[in-house]
Amino acid sequence: DQQVKQNSPSLSVQEGRISILNCDYTNSMFDYFLWYKKYPAEGPTFLISISSIKDKNEDGRFTVFLNKSAKHLSLHIVPSQPGDSAVYFCAASGGYSGGYQKVTFGTGTKLQVIP
Amino acid sequence: SAVISQKPSRDICQRGTSLTIQCQVDSQVTMMFWYRQQPGQSLTLIATANQGSEATYESGFVIDKFPISRPNLTFSTLTVSNMSPEDSSIYLCSVVWMGRYEQYFGPGTRLTVT
Numbered sequence: 001d002q003q004v005k006q007n008s009p010s011l012s013v014q015e016g017r018i019s020i021l022n023c024d025y026t027n028s029m030f031d032y033f034l035w036y037k038k039y040p041a042e043g044p045t046f047l048i049s050i051s052s053i054k055d056k057n058e059d060g061r062f063t064v065f066l067n068k069s070a071k072h073l074s075l076h077i078v079p080s081q082p083g084d085s086a087v088y089f090c091a092a093s094g095g096y097s098g099g100y101q102k103v104t105f106g107t108g109t110k111l112q113v114i115p
Numbered sequence: 116s117a118v119i120s121q122k123p124s125r126d127i128c129q130r131g132t133s134l135t136i137q138c139q140v141d142s143q144v145t146m147m148f149w150y151r152q153q154p155g156q157s158l159t160l161i162a163t164a165n166q167g168s169e170a171t172y173e174s175g176f177v178i179d180k181f182p183i184s185r186p187n188l189t190f191s192t193l194t195v196s197n198m199s200p201e202d203s204s205i206y207l208c209s210v211v212w213m214g215r216y217e218q219y220f221g222p223g224t225r226l227t228v229t
Contacts, residue, residue, distance in 0.1 A: 002157075004157075032216050034216060034217060036220075041222070041223070041225075042222050042223070043119070043207050043209075043220030043221050043222050043223050044158070044207075044220045045219075045220070046217040046218070046219065049216060049217060089157070089158065093216050101211070101215075101216050102160070103160075103216070103218065105157045105158040105159075106157060107155075107156060107157045108157065
């Protein structure tokens, strides 16, 4: 049961254009969402997050949008740079469980930014 | 944030043997987790490493196969026991501070079982 889905395994974008990575979830109990970026041979690094009480969060070139009614979130990268080429994981949390926030990860989208 | 290191970074092991992976953090953290990422798949939580007590395992993972230790607030080990080729994966530790959602990951250990 994949509760967090990233239906596009890969995406190619020209440098300078917008990259849009999508994520869908099925569990209505999720109330906090995160994006991670992963380069080869490295662990995932936290990128940006959004609480369910918001519909948008922005940090520099990165913006995350949340549509709760559609159970959908997206990550926008503008402008895209070659260094953004990585695998992006969407993740969702349903609050505390046993004293910690259990996080469910999507399967990832590999972004390639073409110079 | 924190600096997280893992040893070894990669290993090739024979079927039936065991490998212990170490995770060291440069500061005290609230929670430590162990994940597995099989080829082309998502990150799957194996267990939460509890300081001074038995780890909390997720469904499908058992202590006999994946014994975990966490003797203090900055160090944990994961052992992959009696390995089979199906255990070939990237194993990652992560840390989080109480009240925070974002986890910080180590660089991972790439395990190949032949």
